[in-house]
Every structure is written in structure tokens, then in C-alpha cells.
Amino acid sequence: MSNSYDTYVSPLSTRYASVEMKYNFSDKKKFTTWRYLWTVLAQAEKELGLDITDEQLKELQENVENVDFEAAAKEEKLTRHDIMAHVHTYATCCPTAAPIIHLGATSCDIGDNADLVVIRDAFDILLPKLAGCIKTLAEFADNHKSLATLGFTHFQPAQLTTVGKRACLWLQDLLLCEKTLSRVRCDLKFRGIKGTTGTQASFLQLFNGDYEKVRKLDEKVTQLAGFQSSYPVTGQTYPRIVDAEIVSSLSVLGSATHKMCTDLRLLAGMNEIGEPFETTQIGSSAMAYKQNPMRSERVCSIARYLMNLVNNPLNTASVQWLERTLDDSANRRLCLSEAFLAADSIMLTLQNILEGLTVFPKVISRNIDKVLPFMATENIIIAMVKSGGDRQICHEKIRVLSLQAASTVRIDGQDNDLLDRVVKDPYFAPILDQLPQLLDPSTFIGCAPNQVTYFLKEDVQPIVDKYISKIKTTATVLEI
Template sequence: MDVSSGLSGHLGVRVTCSASPLAQGPEEMQRYRSPLVSRYASREMAFNFSDSKKFHTWRQLWLFLAQAQRSLGLPITEEQIQEMETNLENIDFKMAAEEEKRLRHDVMAHVHTFAHCCPRAAPIIHLGATSCYVGDNTDLIVLRDGFDIILPKLARVISRLADFAERYVDLPTLGFTHYQPAQLTTVGKRACLWLQDLCMDLHNVERARNELRFRGVKGTTGTQASFLQLFDGDHDKVEELDRMVTTMAGFKRAYIITGQTYSRKVDVEVLSVLASLGATVHKICTDIRLLANLKELEEPFEKEQIGSSAMPYKRNPMRSERCCSLARHLMTLIMNPLQTASVQWFERTLDDSANRRVSLAEAFLTADIVLSTLQNISEGLVVYPKDCHERIRVLSQQAAVVVKQEGGDNDLINRIRSDSYFAPIHTQLDQLLDPKSFVGRAPQQVMKFLKEEAIPLLTPYQSKMDVKIELDL
């Protein structure tokens, strides 16, 4: 059986290939599917970037535009408005796909499809607008809604790690600099290093979300000329139209200046905070992986989970490894909007379109996944206090000669107890050797940080805190 690959060469030759004998079974298994959606992402984030949401939002924006234009005096009837409202959900996706194939224009394909089920409203759908009225404004709505999905998830991770830090506020553990044994710290203090970065991310994501504006009603090159013509040169009505539609879409402000599109610097700002979050998650999960090797701390390990097909004793930190893997992808995505913003010619070029379909969606999907996974990790972290203390004992600098050069056990404490020179302090040794006496102000720092910085950030998200993450994979 021959199947078309759908590829066209430079000479217009249609390329065909024979189907693989493996290409059998359900149709969806014969095509590449992004693992971000098929394997990892939450249903809510996958829907946020779905065609269904996009095209329903387009229709809602056309309705907003018509309602505002009618209220400002354009000859649009209530019957036309009602017809549009009635058919917001009535999308013939097959017809839209056929129209796009014919017209080579996705927005006009959906204008025709909407008009087909709204014959009375057909003349006023998309009146005075350009494609970016629905395209860019929908993107901004989706970005805003994407942030609204991410923010409570980030807050829950902070909440879980704050509980963890408080639980182990004064448990001594060996600190490391350069991944070499250093002064003692506490498990809680180390967790606060993670928390501080996450708190910075929460601030940044909130800022990026709140600074998003609507593109609004700006016309083909951003001059609003078509709308000025519709309102017979009335500048006030054009400004009011812009304001009304912006409010209807749930935004407080619109960008005053746009070209045909909103500035692609906005995408840079959006993906910058997500890439920065990726760096934070990567650092946290790398620490967890290293601590797992030191037998101090482990991520959750399911009862029937297999660490290795050949080594049944292994307990691989696979969730942390997944976070690192996906966070690495998230960090690289910032290069797409940076390069796109740098090559937007004058009022716009279309070489941003295909790129943005991939980079914006993947950034939010990836951020969503790593936060859900990190929440699952932080809800089930296991600390091994005896191993923490053993690291302190084994790596005592004073006994390094015995351990490193003679291959013997660390017997420093026994040597002190048996040496008459130390007789005056033999009764105080247990107190003197208590690791808690070497952690400085770590416990006090942890409690101050949690009280003054971490916990107050969670106040807006209290109603969304009681969500537990279970991972299928």
C-alpha cells in the first residue's frame, strides 16, 4: 500500500513512500505525537493550547467586536448578535479544514465557517479587523490562562517544600562547596536555598502575567485606520471600541502601540520567566539526585517501581531525572522568541507564525509538567537522618589520614575517648560532638525565611493548595 507523505519538493513533485509493515494498529499510533501532551501534560494545560480553545476564542472575539461596534452605533442588529451567540460552540471543524486548504488562510477559513452557520451575521463578522485581531489576541488570552494554570502549581511546590524545610529545620547535614565536604548546615536550610529560587520565580511569573496586555482593536498595521473609517473619523469612538473589547476579554489594558502584531518582545518576557523557572527546577532536582547517591534523601519510590531491569536493588531518582530532562528543554526554548523578536521587519513578517505555534505551547506545557512532577517529589521526599550524620562522621577532616591512607574506619572519636590528654572533657564529648552545635544560625534563618518571605507569598493561592499530584508514569 502506498501512502502520501504530504511532502512537496522544490519542483512541485509530490513525494510518496511505501507504508512500513509496522504501520498497523490504531491510526493515532502511526503518527508522531508530542510526548508533552500524550505522555506528561495535565489535561487543563493541554486544553489551553488546543485547537478547540483557539477557535472557540476566535468566535468569542468576533462576538465581542460586533457587540462593541453595535453599542457604538454601527448598523448591527440584535438578531445578528444573537445568531453569533447561538453558534459560538457550533464549529464544523471539517468544513474549516477544507476551507483552509482551499483559501490557504486559517482565519478566513473560520470566518467562512462561522458565516455559514450565521447567514444573517455574515456581513458583520470580522468587520474592520485583520487576522491578528483574533490570532494575536487569542494568543494573549492563552498565555494569560497558561500563567493562571502554572501559578497555583508553583505555589503548591513552595508550600510542600516549606513544610519539608520546617520539618527538618535543625537536622544537621554535611554542607558541600565544589561538591567537597564543607561546614555543616541543616536539611531545612538546604531546602530553603531551593525555596528562595522558587519564590523568585513566583514573583517573576506573577509579574509577567500581570503585565500582559491585550493587543486590542488595531487594524492591519496597527493604525486603526479601518475602524476610523467605519466610525466616520470619530477618534473617540475608535478608542472606546478598543477599550470595550479589551475589557470584554478580561484585560485591564491594551498595548497603545502595535504593528500588525503585538511586539514579539512580549513573548521574550513570557518565555524568559519560564526558562528561569526551568533552571531552578533543574538545580533542585540535580541536588536531589546527588543526595540520593549519598543515601541522605530520596524521592518517592513506588511499591512496584522498578529501578533497573538488570539491577533490582537500584532506586533510580527517575522523577528528578525527568524534571532535569524537561527543564533542560524548557531553558532552550527562550532562544526561539529572542531570535523571532530580533528579525521582525517593520510592522511584521510571517516568519514568526510557525515558530510561535511550537515554542509558546511547548514552554507552558513543559513548565506545567515539571511543576506537577516536582510537587509529587516534594510531597514524598524521604530523609535518612542516620545517613546524614554518618556523612558527617565519615568525612571528618581530622580522621582523613586513617580513612584515606590506611583504609581503616573513622575511629577519631574512640581515639579521643581513650586518650588521657582529653580526660577533662570526656564527660562533655557527647555534647561537644553533637552536630547541631556546628550548624550556626541555620535553623533560625529557616524559620525567619519561611515566616517573612515564603509563607506570605502563598496567601493568594490558599484555596488551591489542597491538590495532591499522582503520577501515572
Template sequence: MEKEHSMEREHSIEKEHSTDKYVSPLSERYASRQMQYIFSPDMKFSTWRRLWIALAETEKELGLSQDGRPVITDEQIEEMKAHVDDINYDVAKAREREVRHDVMSHVYAYGQQCPKAAGIIHLGATSCYVGDNTDIIVMREGLRLLKKKLVNVIKELADFAEEHKAQPTLAFTHFQPAQPTTVGKRATLWMQEFYLDLEDLDYVLGNMKLLGSKGTTGTQASFLELFDGDQETIDKIDPMIAQKMGFAECFPVSGQTYSRKVDTRVANVLAGIAASAHKMSNDIRLLQHLKEVEEPFEKSQIGSSAMAYKRNPMRCERIASLSRYVMIDALNPAITSATQWFERTLDDSANKRLSIPEGFLAVDGILDLCLNVVDGLVVYPKVIEKHLMSELPFMATENIMMDAVKLGGNRQELHERIRELSMEAGRNVKAEGKENNLLELIAADPAFPMGLEELQASMDPARYVGRSKEQVEAFLREVIRPVLEENKELLGVKAEVTV
């Protein structure tokens, strides 16, 4: 596609703002301008016109003629190219009110601007030639934008994990304190989810194919008529159109439409990204409750209308909210794909107009939020240390028991005493509201030949995080940095929260 039609193009035309009709919050509050353009009428209908040009050029280059004279001329094609972007919406809308057919209305409107070419626009094609091929092109552009943002989320998480790779913190299983990990190691769990999404996205993006031009039931019968049954020439049509539109190939067979399983594949990628973002946002919300980690909070931001002291994790809550929508939305294309009848049915159309664009716009907003959150994520080491040290004696009991066995103790007997003393210390914390005194209880027990100072000296959190730091370093070195290097031209994206 020409440079001026890239998804980065900025539009200076201000759309009239109305307060007396519904406006989707996906465009009003969440999705970026770039993603909104990709699913805009300008993108859609200018792509229709490029497809009509590609078809006309292909037919001319393949020698379409009548009584020895070319059916399509260079002059007609140049006339069509001159009016790709200046779409006469008023003419198309007026015509659609008459004929109740969107494609034929735009064929008519384009023909009004291109009188010399009017008779050959859409020659041999059916509505799905422009409709379905444009849907594929638009989804490809949408996936490219999402890939750029996804790669940048991974980059920001990589930087965060590197910075905090050695910061011990309590791990949680069942949201109960468990063997310590590090802040950076936990971030690699979020990062790996997004990395898997990137693999899925790359696979789907790398396998996108155009429908091509196959006619009303996919048999290319109209081209058999146009080219007088020349099978060899007809075989060249789809590859030539694909090449002109920047694709490697078209689907080898189809009904009137491309397989709706393509939409299912795409929606599943969107849902996967949403699930990963939801998981990360939930973890951050829980950590913010613990006051260990906090999402960005602006100087003038209000957390609550009633409780002025509050710092609610609104960005992460919004991530979770939008993600839930996208995961449910993925059912739409799956059900649509399953219920297509034979070569074509139209019960997909209204559903696709909603489910595909809104899924993309929502994920676009989700990734912008993820970029904003991770870029400004605040870590509170002192709070983390306080929580860790209050639980570490419990975590250290296995090491204490092993040390006591080395000094001559009985493993089974020591295990029972550790269990009893741990339960007593737990009761002191929960029932009495006291500090964890497990180390004092162990030091006072004659079964353990070590004093309190010796036990306290062993409470270095770094001793209990296993290979967390080394795992972060290996994951970044062997998995993430090669991917970031491969996609370095996509790096540098920043995002702001609109509302």
C-alpha cells in the same frame, strides 16, 4: 471568559488514537489535561469567535452606522453567540485547502453557521486581531495554571522544611562535606528559588495586555474609515474590547502584532521555573545516591531492567531532562523578538506554534513531577546521622581548638597540630579504609588538655548547625506563609506521574 471555557473544563470527546504518526510526548506522557486544553484547537478557535463577538458588540455600541442605519444588529450578535463552541472544523479545513489562510477559513466557517452575521464577522480587523489576542489570552490562562501548581510546590516544600527544620545533616560545598546544616534549611534553598519564580510570574501575569484591534500596521486606519474619522470614538475601541475579554488594557502602540518581547518575558518565566526545578532535582538525585533522601518509589516500580535491586530517581531525572529542554526553548522567543522586521514579518509564526505551547506543556509536567516528588519525599535520619558523625570531628576542630585556647593553649600552635592530626585521620579514612579516629588522636596529644570522653560528649550535631532551625522558622513565618495565605484559594493541588 464564561465558566464553561475555564481551563478546568473537562471534555468528554474521545480523540481517535493513532499509532502510525508522531505524537508529542509532552501531550502523551507529561502535560496535564488542563494544560493540553488551554493550547487545544477548541480553546483557540472558540476564543477567536469570542473576539469576533467582542469586536461586533463594540462597533455596535459605538454606533457604527451606514446612512443612519446600524451596520450591526442584536440579532446578528445573538446568532454569533449561539455558535461559539460548536466549531465546524470540517468546513474550515476544506476552505483552508482552497484559500491557504487559516483566519479567513474560520471567518467563512463561522459565517456558514451564522448567515445573518456573515457579512460583519471580522469587520475592520486583521488576522492578528484574533491570532495575537488569542495568543495573549491563552498564555495568561497557562500562567494561571502554572501559578496554581507553583504555589502548591512551595506549600509542600514549606511543610517538608517545617517537619525537618531541626534534623542536622552534612552540608556540602563543591560536593565536599562542609559545616552542617539541617534537612529543613536545605529545603528552604529550593523553596526560595521557586518563590523568586512566583514573583516573576506574578509580575508578568499582572502586566499582560491585549493587542486590541489596530489594523494591518497598527494605525487603526480601517476604523478611521468605518467611523468617518471620529477620533474620540476610535479611542474607545481597544479599552472596550479589553474589558469584554477580561483585561485591564491593551498595548498603547503596536505594529500589526503585539511586541514579541512579551513571548520572551513569558518564556523567561518558564525557564526560571525549570531552572529551579532542575536545581532541586539534582540535589535530590545526589542525596538519593547517598541514601539520605529518596524520591517516591511505588511498590511495583522497576528501577532497572537488569539490576532488580535498583531504585533509580526517575522522577527527578525526568524533571532535569524536561527542564533542560525548557531552558533552551527560551532562546526561541528571544531570537524571534530580535528579528522582527518593522511592523510585521511572518517568520515568527511557525516558531511560536512550537516554542510557546511546548514550553508551557513541559513546565506543567515539571511542576506535576515536583508536586509528586516533594509530597512523597522520604528522609532516612539514621543514614544522615551516620554520614554526619563520620565527618563531624573535622567540623568540630574549630570549637575544640577554641576550648583548648580557653584552657591556656596557644592558638597558632594548636591550629598547626589540628591540621597535622586532621591530615593523619584523613589518610586513615582514605588510604586505610579505617574509621575517622581524629578524636582519639586529639585526646592522645598532650597539646590538648581534654580526654576522649569529653571530646565525644561535645559531638552533638545540633551544636554545629548554627541558626538553621531559626532561619527556617523565620523564612516560613515572614516570607512563605504570607504568600500561601494570599494564594490560599489555589492550594490543594495533587499530582500523579503518568508514566
């Protein structure tokens, strides 16, 4: 007898995505949404004067959740048509209402509209998780806003920044993602009740040529489904360019999180920051000492998959011949669900990382000490000028000593001894008592702590407040 171990299942279902997102893309959610839409279609048609009884409507409502999945699968195997298979199985448990199920409708009046309900709900699951990551990362940034650390350009040591300021770079990317995702969510419309090629011809016949009733039918079903408006014109489907915009917004989230977790992996390699690592966790089957940043690696791995999904809806939208063609169907079944499941799994993993992120200040300080003498040369020159020295002479002295120290580091593998060389050179005697202050890392970080404070208050907090009632600040423990 077959079981889950001898057939393929998506890792997004078994390993990575949340229970609520998996349910949102489940057959049960889809098919019960179809039934709900058939029910509200009948309700709206009844309210607008069609001969539909209260008994029929009640029967439809009472059987929305009563889905015989096996019977529907057998029916679809015979009919090769998923919507009609479920029309028949719904009719079986609603014999009184059977004659008016799907009345006047085409498949996309049900299937496409249900897809939009699922997509809307997926955004509503995802956005609070993104806000939760933003909240936790903001707390991290605030806690470390004044902790000096090496900045890097071209992955070469550059002017100092702070751990909190760097976190704000990640935060800003996440804020831009929230803006993009929430805009796409707010722009979503219902396909509406438009008929076979979008002309509403069948509904015009049902209402004996009364176009105002056809318009009201569209509006009523749209509102009952929880949407403010529908796309004003469609072919058989809602515009497939909408799918491209949806997956594009999710792929942007993939890009932002990939960048952030790549940074964390680099910092983990430098032993400056560590992600959660359980006491029983094994980093390597051979190298027992290793503590790999596997969660950040997972985010990068899934994010790459997510970023590459965007080409599917772009291509699908580009080849929808005239009013539609069916080569969108199988692709959309894969692409839309996988994009949201991937984004959801990234948010779960990222929240878990952020809640257990550890900073190692002593390592950070040691790494600063290795290059700070070079960074302090400008401060030394200025101090000498203030003490009466000639800027050009001092610059040449520092240049020669710096090259000698660099040679000691790069060729001899020794520590940076530039300061020892400065101390031993009589030329710098006037400022030797100032060296401790000139080399204080806190004097190299500029306005970074202030920038963090204002950024968190003015830009981050409003987004956190927007979702605060829906944020779960503790991520599900990741078993795998």
C-alpha cells in the same frame, strides 16, 4: 485506518502535561476564543453605533462553541489562511451575521489577541501549581528545620546545615520564580483592535473619522476580553519581545527546578533522601535492586528543554521586519505552547516528588560521623584554650593527628579515627569529659532552625496565602 500509534504526537501531550494545560492550548480553545473575540468586536461596534442588529449578535453568541473543525480544516487547505477559513465556517452557521463577522478587522486583531488570552490563562493555570509546590516544600522544610546534615561546597563536605535549611534554598529560588512569573502575567496587555499595520485606519473609516469612537472600540473589546489595557502602539502584531519575556520567565523556572532536582538526585545517590518509589516500580531492567530518582531525572530532562526554548522568541523578536513578517508564525505555534506545557509538566512532577519525599536520618547521621571529627577540631582547640592550653601548641597537635587520620581514611580505607587519637594523647586529658558535647551535631548548625522559621513565616507564607484558594495539594498520579 490511522490511529494515534502510527503518527507522531508530542510526549508533552501523551505523557507529561496536565489535562487543563493541554486544553488551554487546544484547537477548541483557540477557535472558540476567536469566535468569542468576533462576537465582542461586533457587540462593541454595535454599542458605538454601527448597523449591527440584536439578531446578528445573538446568532454569533449562540454559535461560539458550534465549531465544525473538519469543515474549517478543508477551508484552510483551500485558502491557506487559518483566520479566513474560520471566518467562512463561522459565517456558515451564522448566515444572518455573516456580513458583519470580522468587520474592519485584520487577522491579528483576532489571532494575536486570542494568543494573549491563552497565554494569560496559561499563567493562571501554572502559578497556583507553583504555589502548591512552594507550600508542600515549606511543610517539608519546617518538619526538618533542626535535622543536622552535612553541608557541601564544591561537593566537598563543609560546615553542617539542616535538611530544612537546605530546602529553604530551593524555596527561595521558587519564590523568585513566582515573583518573575506573576510580574510577567500582570504586565500582559491585550493587543487591542489596531488594524492591519496598527494604525486603526479601517476602524477610522467605519466610524467616519471619529477617533474617539475608535479609541472606545479598542477599550471595550479589551475589557470584554478580560484585560485592563492594551498595548498603546503596535505594528500588525503585539510586540514579539513580549513572547521573549514570557518564555524567559518560564525558562528561569526550569533553571530553578533543575537545580533543586539535581540536588535531590545527589542526595538520593548518598541515600539521604528518597523520592517516591512504588512497590511495583522497576528501577533497572538488569539491576533489580536499583531505586533510581527517575522523577527528579524527568524534571531535569524537561527543564533543560524548557531552558533552551528561550532563544526562539528572542530570535523571532529580533527579525520582525518593520511592521511584521510571517516567519514568526510557525515558530510561535511550537515555542509558546511547548514552553507552558513543559513548565506545567515540571510542576506536576515536582509536586508528586515533594508529596512523597522521604528523609533517612540514620544515613544522614552516619555520613556526618565520617567527617564530624575534622569539623570539631576548632571546638577542641577552643576548649583546650579555655582549660589553660596554648592555642598554637594545640593547633599543631590537632594538625598532625588530623593528617594521620586523613591518611587512614584515604589510603587505608579505614574509618576516621581522629577522636581515638585525641583520646589517646595525654595532652587532651583536660577536655576528654567535654568531647560528647563538642561533637553534638546540633551545636554545629548555627542559626539554621531559626532562619527556617522566620523565612517560612515572613517570605513563604504570604505567597502561599496569595494562591491558597487555588492550590491543589495532591498531585495527579504520574502513570508514566
